Amino acid sequence: MNVLELTRELVGFNTVSTESNAEMAGRLVCLMESLGFATGIQSVTDALGVVKQNVIGLCAAHDGRTDGGLILSGHMDTVPFRPDQKATLSPVEEHGRLFGRGTCDMKGAIAAQVVAASRFAGRPLARPLRLVFTFDEEVGCLGAKALRDARLVNADCAIVGEPTGLTPIRMHKVYWVLRVTIVGRACHSSDPRRGVSAVKAAVRALAALERLEPELGRTGPRGTARGGPGGPVPGNGPPGFNAPRPSSGGAGEPAGIVSRAASGGCVDRDARSGFDPDGTTLNVGTLKAGVAHNVVPDRCVFTIDFRHPPGQAPVAIRERIEATVCAAVQESGVGVEVEQVLSELPFETAATAPIVRFMEEATGFTAGGVSYSTEAKEFASLGIATVIVGPGSIEKAHQEDEYVPVDELGRAVELYARAIERFSLLADPE
Numbered sequence: 001m002n003v004l005e006l007t008r009e010l011v012g013f014n015t016v017s018t019e020s021n022a023e024m025a026g027r028l029v030c031l032m033e034s035l036g037f038a039t040g041i042q043s044v045t046d047a048l049g050v051v052k053q054n055v056i057g058l059c060a061a062h063d064g065r066t067d068g069g070l071i072l073s074g075h076m077d078t079v080p081f082r083p084d085q086k087a088t089l090s091p092v093e094e095h096g097r098l099f100g101r102g103t104c105d106m107k108g109a110i111a112a113q114v115v116a117a118s119r120f121a122g123r124p125l126a127r128p129l130r131l132v133f134t135f136d137e138e139v140g141c142l143g144a145k146a147l148r149d150a151r152l153v154n155a156d157c158a159i160v161g162e163p164t165g166l167t168p169i170r171m172h173k174v175y176w177v178l179r180v181t182i183v184g185r186a187c188h189s190s191d192p193r194r195g196v197s198a199v200k201a202a203v204r205a206l207a208a209l210e211r212l213e214p215e216l217g218r219t220g221p222r223g224t225a226r227g228g229p230g231g232p233v234p235g236n237g238p239p240g241f242n243a244p245r246p247s248s249g250g251a252g253e254p255a256g257i258v259s260r261a262a263s264g265g266c267v268d269r270d271a272r273s274g275f276d277p278d279g280t281t282l283n284v285g286t287l288k289a290g291v292a293h294n295v296v297p298d299r300c301v302f303t304i305d306f307r308h309p310p311g312q313a314p315v316a317i318r319e320r321i322e323a324t325v326c327a328a329v330q331e332s333g334v335g336v337e338v339e340q341v342l343s344e345l346p347f348e349t350a351a352t353a354p355i356v357r358f359m360e361e362a363t364g365f366t367a368g369g370v371s372y373s374t375e376a377k378e379f380a381s382l383g384i385a386t387v388i389v390g391p392g393s394i395e396k397a398h399q400e401d402e403y404v405p406v407d408e409l410g411r412a413v414e415l416y417a418r419a420i421e422r423f424s425l426l427a428d429p430e
């Protein structure tokens, strides 16, 4: 089984989140069954009547046990694409890069996981191995949430193959979204004094939030000032896995996501220095107001997302945002309502977890954190020690020229195969 060929084949399935992924799911089921996996499909019909499928392949332990062991996982869906862009369903290989929609996010990782598993076909495993491929990650991790809610998977540890340039990630920022509604009083714009402009009040609120952001950003994890970057782990992995990656540019460069390249090379396993930006961030992503240029607007609605490193209380940040908005508009004569519209689970796997230590040793990088959310949090919420590590760069995910470096596909196969050996093949993964 060839990882490049399989990546090309998987990219050929149109699994944009609006489409059914059943065809790709069926292909993965066939592949896994050919390797001796027992397979299961979780089918869901989405709100638009489209069939979406999670697939699970299970290779039980030699004694028939199905609990524990290792999960390798990826999502099958992709973001949309235009036919005239470089990354489409017809992959193109140029200068060591495979361009195509989903090459790095994340069909390359899925292909690498299947190829790695194929190396163990027919061999007795001490612990179970599962391949878990999901739908609709790009529109809210819906597949992984369905798996979680149905409790269809269990394991000791999991690897989610999102593009990290093959460096390990063990935590996300916590991610909440608030919707703020400011209510004033409409009137004819010929005499604005008769109304109360919700937009004018919102402008004050937004200016106050802009002043708040650096204050929140200065507060690092658990309320401490943030240190500098962490360092590479003295590697004892195979050649190619233990060298720190270049600090900028370069194919597969995991820009802005991991700790790296400090002097000394010692590992502070409790350091939370892997986030960039390191503190809490705010974004006002949508704003809607007004019905006509000659009406004083009585309503302005905007959404704020905030993201903070694990260890802080999101409720406290929400309260600061609410207090900031209310104080800014209090003399405007408007009403304010703040609703919470999304609160994603936190994700943090202990730095001492065997899967984290293994990945640090195998890759030569300290496990860091990312500011975006992945399905790792759903696995972690089931008590599964989870790391994120996969080929390609998150900077190339969702881009018109999305690509995965071909050499990283091969290295991903080696890395996942080593993980299978350690956590499924051997009787004692310690």
Ligand SMILES: [Zn+2]
Pocket: 075, 105, 106, 137, 162, 163
């Ligand atoms: Zn992804």
